[in-house]
Amino acid sequence: GAVVSQHPSRVICKSGTSVKIECRSLDFQATTMFWYRQFPKQSLMLMATSNEGSKATYEQGVEKDKFLINHASLTLSTLTVTSAHPEDSSFYICSARPGTAVNNYGYTFGSGTRLTVV
Amino acid sequence: AQKITQTQPGMFVQEKEAVTLDCTYDTSDQSYGLFWYKQPSSGEMIFLIYQGSYDEQNATEGRYSLNFQKARKSANLVISASQLGDSAMYFCAMGRGSNYKLTFGKGTLLTVNP
Numbered sequence: 485g486a487v488v489s490q491h492p493s494r495v496i497c498k499s500g501t502s503v504k505i506e507c508r509s510l511d512f513q514a515t516t517m518f519w520y521r522q523f524p525k526q527s528l529m530l531m532a533t534s535n536e537g538s539k540a541t542y543e544q545g546v547e548k549d550k551f552l553i554n555h556a557s558l559t560l561s562t563l564t565v566t567s568a569h570p571e572d573s574s575f576y577i578c579s580a581r582p583g584t585a586v587n588n589y590g591y592t593f594g595s596g597t598r599l600t601v602v
Numbered sequence: 603a604q605k606i607t608q609t610q611p612g613m614f615v616q617e618k619e620a621v622t623l624d625c626t627y628d629t630s631d632q633s634y635g636l637f638w639y640k641q642p643s644s645g646e647m648i649f650l651i652y653q654g655s656y657d658e659q660n661a662t663e664g665r666y667s668l669n670f671q672k673a674r675k676s677a678n679l680v681i682s683a684s685q686l687g688d689s690a691m692y693f694c695a696m697g698r699g700s701n702y703k704l705t706f707g708k709g710t711l712l713t714v715n716p
Binding site: 518526527528529530533575577579581591592593595596598 | 637645646649697703704705
């Protein structure tokens with residue numbers, strides 16, 4: 485089945501530094517990937533849609549300069565949290581949807597990254 | 603705007619019994635997909651079942667079935683023969699549009715008691 489690998493699974497960083505999270509589709513090509521944020525005991529909120537070879541589309545209220553998304557290849561999207569602050573601490577999770585009929589409706593999620601900013 | 607409503611913040615069920623998790627949705631689109639995901643404490647999102655808006659039969663996947671009532675705009679998840687490992691957060695989601703973005707409900711925390 486479709487597998488999405490997300491790294492790191494946990495990261496602690498100092499306030500003011502930047503953190504990069506990687507999301508890779510291992511056995512399929514993903515022209516579109518999605519980045520979500522989840523606060524404790526809450527639902528997943530879509531942050532942005534990452535499109536290979538073009539700019540990401542951000543949801544309303546998401547700061548594009550703070551959450552930089554790069555989708556440089558059909559198998560890799562990265563989310564960089566710039567100048568992180570404690571309020572950015574959260575669970576970030578990516579998902580991808582194969583563009584082929586392998587699983588043309590099922591989204592596969594990465595295992596998530598728990599970011600703690602101290 | 604589309605909306606997913608899960609009215610049960612928490613549910614308890616005895617092991618080996620069946621449980622129904624409620625989900626209602628609101629959309630004006632004719633074409634959409636409904637999903638259920640399981641999120642254990644580890645955080646990963648596990649795809650359980652999918653129902654397309656044009657599918658006439660209810661989807662089933664092993665012990666999971668989706669009770670799709672289009673006129674009522676409901677897509678309840680039924681888990682039969684609950685197991686202790688079913689204890690987790692369950693999210694209902696809807697996908698629509700050219701990018702097929704998912705909108706999630708707030709989730710239901712299911713606890714299976716031995």
